[in-house]
Amino acid sequence: MIFRPELATMVMAGEKTVTRRACSDNPRSPWYRGKCGVRVEQLVTVQPGRGRPNIGRAQVITVDRERLGHLDDAEARREGFPDAAAFEATFAELNGGYDPTLLVWRVVLAAERHELGADPATPRFTFRTSSDSPSQTVWCHHCGWVAAGGHRTFERADVHVCSLGPRAGLERHETGETR
Secondary structure (H helix, E strand, O other): OOEEEEOOOOOOOOOOOEEEEEEOOOOOOOOOOOOOOOOOOOOOEEEEOOOOOOOOEEEEEEEEEOOOOOOOOOHHOOOOOOHHHHHHHHHHHOOOOOOOOOEEEEEEEEOOOOOOOOOOOOOOEEOOOOOOOOOOEEEEEOOOOOOOOOOOOOOOEEEEEOOOOOOOOEEEEEEEOOO
């Protein structure tokens, strides 16, 4: 996926976990309104601009088609912006305007991280909770991760490293919800 250089860096740092892409009428586009070209659990490359080499990979967690609407500040921070006004200004600049009724693909991403010294044939992934949602229960449904005998409430900087490779994924629940 192609991002502005500063946003690509934020994706890889776990500071941008959501991206919205305007739906296209072109059936050859990855953002075609009839079917998105990215799938849940797919690993996508993160490129800091068209034609630039990738700086890493991210796993697609969810893909939803929705109206652009007006984001609140918390969702704008998931997009990598300080507030909704900054998101709207950048979206308008990139897309020739800001129309709340525009259909977009909302893609949630988790950056892939390789640990130092790890065998690259067996990647390990680090998933971060959103910095604006400082307390969530997070369960890795792929590896069955549990901490200290049960679910764990993450704090802002906590991470989970899943050792099962590119199919690793998370389910997020509000704090207090049981599974």
